Each structure stands twice: as C-alpha cells, then as structure tokens.
Amino acid sequence: MKRRKFSVVDIVIVLVVLITAFSALIFINVMRTDGDKIEVKVKGETFYIGDLQTENKKEVKITDSNGKTTNILVIENSTAYVKWANCKDQKCVNHYRISKVDESIVCLPNEVEIRIVKNTGAEDAAW
C-alpha cells in the first residue's frame, strides 16, 4: 500500500490559505492602530467621546465648568486637531493633526487632553 503524498498543488493551496489568513490578521491590526475613538478630557474628566472614522468634519466645542468655550476640536478625514483655543501659548492649535492610537493634543492652560483611543469590543457594545 502506497501512502498518498502531498502534491505541489496541495502545498501551494495550504500556503496561499495561510498567507491570506495572516495578511487579513495584519490588515485588521493595522486598521486598529489607525485609531478609532477620540476622547476629550477636561480636568481629568471625560468631556466627549467621538468616532474618528465616522464623524467627519465635526466640530466639538470644549467648554470649562462655566460653559465658556476654551478649545474647538475638529474631527476631519480620520484626524483630529484643535482649530481654535483661548489659551495664551496656542500650543494645542499649533499641534500637528493626530490620527493614531495614543497620540494626543494637550492644552495645559485649559487642562484639556485630546487623545485617540482604541476601539474596544466593550465600548462597541456600550454604543
């Protein structure tokens, strides 16, 4: 009795399937690290959570406890930046656009922190 050997075609098929699966995994991971949610904190408290991918051309007015606008955040083309701020240093306004997970724009005078956070499954269920 002869044992059936793997043919070259079999090996190629297995390789193609493995490579496809691998690329899909890598692709998903790359998409993930591209950043999903934008989180705005004022004085350490969550002020706003937005979706970086779907909220295109959205302006978010960040206000202090008196309701006065301190910063205006813009979400555009999967990036976020501060369009206007009432702070003296204007470092937040001059900051480059952020788009990747863990990138952040901080406005020290106003105690505003804008950060891109990972879109986790738990958060998805909540939304």
Ligand SMILES: [Zn+2]
């Ligand atoms: Zn600022």
